[in-house]
Amino acid sequence: MIERYTLKEMGDIWTLNSRFEFLKQVECAVAKVQGEMGLIPKEAAKEIVEKADFELERILEIEKETRHDIIAFVSAMAEKVGESGAYIHFGLTSSDVLDTALSLQVKAASKLVLEKAVGLEKALEEKAKRYKALVCTGRTHGMHAEPTTLGWKFTGFYVELVRARHDFENAITEFSRVKLSGAVGAYSFLGPDFEQQVGECLNLKPEVVATQVIPRDRHARVLFALATFGQALERLSVELRHLQRTEVGEVCEGFKAGQKGSSAMPHKKNPISSENLTGISRLLRSYALVGMENVALWHERDISHSSAERVAFPDAFIAAHYGLNRMTGVIENLFVDEERIQENLELSGGQLFSSHVLLEYVKKGWTRERAYKKVQSLSHSLKVGRASSETNLKSLLLADEETKALIEPSAIDEIFSGKRHIRFIESRMEQIYSGELK
Numbered sequence: 001m002i003e004r005y006t007l008k009e010m011g012d013i014w015t016l017n018s019r020f021e022f023l024k025q026v027e028c029a030v031a032k033v034q035g036e037m038g039l040i041p042k043e044a045a046k047e048i049v050e051k052a053d054f055e056l057e058r059i060l061e062i063e064k065e066t067r068h069d070i071i072a073f074v075s076a077m078a079e080k081v082g083e084s085g086a087y088i089h090f091g092l093t094s095s096d097v098l099d100t101a102l103s104l105q106v107k108a109a110s111k112l113v114l115e116k117a118v119g120l121e122k123a124l125e126e127k128a129k130r131y132k133a134l135v136c137t138g139r140t141h142g143m144h145a146e147p148t149t150l151g152w153k154f155t156g157f158y159v160e161l162v163r164a165r166h167d168f169e170n171a172i173t174e175f176s177r178v179k180l181s182g183a184v185g186a187y188s189f190l191g192p193d194f195e196q197q198v199g200e201c202l203n204l205k206p207e208v209v210a211t212q213v214i215p216r217d218r219h220a221r222v223l224f225a226l227a228t229f230g231q232a233l234e235r236l237s238v239e240l241r242h243l244q245r246t247e248v249g250e251v252c253e254g255f256k257a258g259q260k261g262s263s264a265m266p267h268k269k270n271p272i273s274s275e276n277l278t279g280i281s282r283l284l285r286s287y288a289l290v291g292m293e294n295v296a297l298w299h300e301r302d303i304s305h306s307s308a309e310r311v312a313f314p315d316a317f318i319a320a321h322y323g324l325n326r327m328t329g330v331i332e333n334l335f336v337d338e339e340r341i342q343e344n345l346e347l348s349g350g351q352l353f354s355s356h357v358l359l360e361y362v363k364k365g366w367t368r369e370r371a372y373k374k375v376q377s378l379s380h381s382l383k384v385g386r387a388s389s390e391t392n393l394k395s396l397l398l399a400d401e402e403t404k405a406l407i408e409p410s411a412i413d414e415i416f417s418g419k420r421h422i423r424f425i426e427s428r429m430e431q432i433y434s435g436e437l438k
Contacts, residue, residue: 254333
């Protein structure tokens with residue numbers, strides 16, 4: 001991932017040096033358990049654990065000759081350990097160490113992603129509670145539909161993000177595996193008990209059935225879960241972009257002193273973060289596809305997955321981490337124009353309340369078809385966007401003779417107050433944020 005979208009704490013996990021540090025952690029755990037089980041001399045195991053180290057430059061130098069990074073890594077560490085270095089990687093195949101180390105690396109990266117996800121959840125919860133009673137226009141097909149509240153909008157994005165986090169946590173749990181079952185996964189040299197003990201040292205579960213590698217459906221699931229974060233970010237981003245359009249103007253991304261929106265047009269305040277995150281979500285979906293493509297390997301293993309994973313895993317984690325962090329800033333600094341929200345509610349001349357007017361006619365004995373035609377006719381006679389306090393659906397109803405004979409003015413007042421539409425929202429939100437409703 002390019003530096004522009006890499007936060008340091010996540011980037012550090014995915015450096016080449018860090019990759020070898022995770023590999024070293026696995027090799028040391030293996031040597032420790034092998035020494036305890038009498039598979040290698042105890043003194044050799046002790047020396048490996050104490051002295052194992054490497055210099056990245058030396059690994060790269062050896063790799064130029066071997067054209068195999070794990071052999072180069074093992075050779076570089078053996079040089080540091082000395083004579084006992086001969087027992088490093090004893091009985092293992094490269095994928096034993098690579099896949100187990102990737103489990104450790106992904107676990108470390110997942111903690112940072114989860115921290116950012118929880119941070120965004122808190123920002124959405126704060127906004128939702130602040131605006132729980134702020135009535136705003138609900139839209140379907142981009143058109144005015146019925147009233148809702150801004151707090152309820154934010155709550156929808158909040159619960160989606162919580163679902164995405166739970167999916168990610170489950171995927172990481174299933175991904176966190178140790179695999180030390182050898183060249184084709186048949187435990188030809190080192191047995192399941194050994195694998196179990198190393199797993200306990202590393203806090204990883206043994207893979208149930210491996211080939212030469214951990215089955216890649218586990219990897220695909222992690223990348224898909226990261227893409228699920230992306231789709232949650234995109235849905236929220238698209239909503240914020242629409243609400244920020246000049247014709248709507250209900251919210252605005254934070255705009256700092258000295259910030260410029262356009263090189264040519266000084267007036268611009270563009271939704272650049274939401275647009276950026278829409279793009280980031282596209283990247284995350286592409287990595288999910290890579291994960292699925294990597295599942296079907298030849299027989300017990302080929303390396304067609306390797307090159308793709310070396311790009312997809314770092315990039316996906318870095319992009320998700322960055323995206324969650326950036327959206328948190330957007331939500332925390334979001335400006336809400338309450339006056340404009342009220343103006344927009346009035347743009348359609350009360351048409352947002354048409355469904356409840358229809359139901360009122362039906363309650364008074366009209367057929368649904370007759371009531372629908374009546375309300376539709378009155379609604380379509382209005383000039384949407386140019387309605388006034390004198391000319392709107394409510395005033396038309398109060399002046400209509402058929403309606404006056406059927407529906408009390410107080411009932412019409414109650415419908416157009418909007419109370420019916422939002423009466424359950426606050427209690428529902430309380431259930432959600434208290435954890436009662438899941």
